[in-house]
Amino acid sequence: MTVDQTTTEAVLIELGRELKEAGYAFTTVTPATHERVNRRPGNARARNLRDVLGWSRPFGPGVLPERIVTLLDEAGVLDRDGDVWRSRVRFSSYDGELFVHSAFPTAAEDSVFFGPDTYRMADAAAAHVESRERPIRRAVDIGCGTGAGAITVAKRAPGAEVLAVDINPQALRYARVNTALAGTTGVRPCHSDLLSGVDGDFDLIISNPPFMIDPAGRAYRHGGSQGFELSCAILGAAGQRLAPGGSLVLFSGTGIVEGRDPLREAAAECLAGTDLTWWYREVDPDVYDEELDGPAYAHAERIAVVVLTATRPAR
CATH class of the missing domain: 3.40.50.150 (Vaccinia Virus protein VP39)
Known part of the structure; x- marks a missing residue:
């Protein structure tokens, strides 16, 4: 899906507000800790919202509320490969606010880091x-x-x-x-x-x-x-x-x-x-x-x- 940047920003704002309303919170750790936690048994696939938008774990149909999936799609930040889906963004908590940033791992040249x-x-x-x-x-x-x-x-x-x-x-x-x-x-x-x-x-x-x-x-x-x-x-x-x-x-x-x-x-x-x-x-x-x-x-x-x-x- 190709989405213009103005639309992406507007939809990400809407997504962030939905997450706030749902009580979502996530503290982002160092890349080394992130990788270590994701290697633990049972953490290969996401089971909930924090797994997807905090831990950047792959997921499939039925894991997230349909409204969240729709917003990720509309923002153009959801990658799908069969039943393996990944969000290209994360949301982290600080000072009572939510901050969108790049998904883990932050390997791309234009990655936006938060940690x-x-x-x-x-x-x-x-x-x-x-x-x-x-x-x-x-x-x-x-x-x-x-x-x-x-x-x-x-x-x-x-x-x-x-x-x-x-x-x-x-x-x-x-x-x-x-x-x-x-x-x-x-x-x-x-x-x-x-x-x-x-x-x-x-x-x-x-x-x-x-x-x-x-x-x-x-x-x-x-x-x-x-x-x-x-x-x-x-x-x-x-x-x-x-x-x-x-x-x-x-x-x-x-x-x-x-x-x-x-x-x-x-x-x-x-x-x-x-x-x-x-x-x-x-x-x-x-x-x-x-x-x-x-x-x-x-x-x-x-x-x-x-x-x-x-x-x-x-x-």
Whole structure:
């Protein structure tokens, strides 16, 4: 079935509302955990809604309510091969909202990822907004993906203009769907490479950029040959576009090498000579341990995820 993107977005919004009404909820795990759980006996085929739209398991006739199957068909996101059907989207829960994103595995170049780092990033953004004394009039989520960060900020900064920017058209489609589901009218998804496609300064910049060293070079995952190049580019953009009193909340990751943190060292170099005051902390010291078995991280002793917060002095 060929469906135009406007129709797809409208039907996915309708599907999300149906799922909310049905009480659907799902917490998305890491790809390694997802694969491990799906390998368990009895998990090869879906038995219910969460299996299909959370665990991305194949299913067939009679598993889902007909209304849900119809909406998946109308959105053009249901693949059928005989009695083996698969949804090309998932829905995940966070902060009382549902977010549509790509089905597992996220192998395609235009995949839109949602997972534990999304929760961590959005939590960090929410905590910053709630502790901030100065009002937020204008904010941007760089590399917004599903728009989870932008939506989280908008819910806590009523009246603010919040841009959700990405270079991936699929991410912007899903961000528009998720914005509609959350009812956050202040969020505006738009195409931009970092901040090159949008104008003006910002009171708040948030980002959870790709930070892995990905031999396949997938845009949603690859942060550069050392993993932190994109994070440093965001630091540079923030240094130019933060308003007085404005802040950056950057959630990223780094491979620790013999006790050294290359991202922290690179960040110090990027921010040297600016007027930004910054803080840096590890959120989790040991994640994605399965990556240590591959050549990309043969040099690292662990992979950590971190939050960097930088603030420009108020005038």
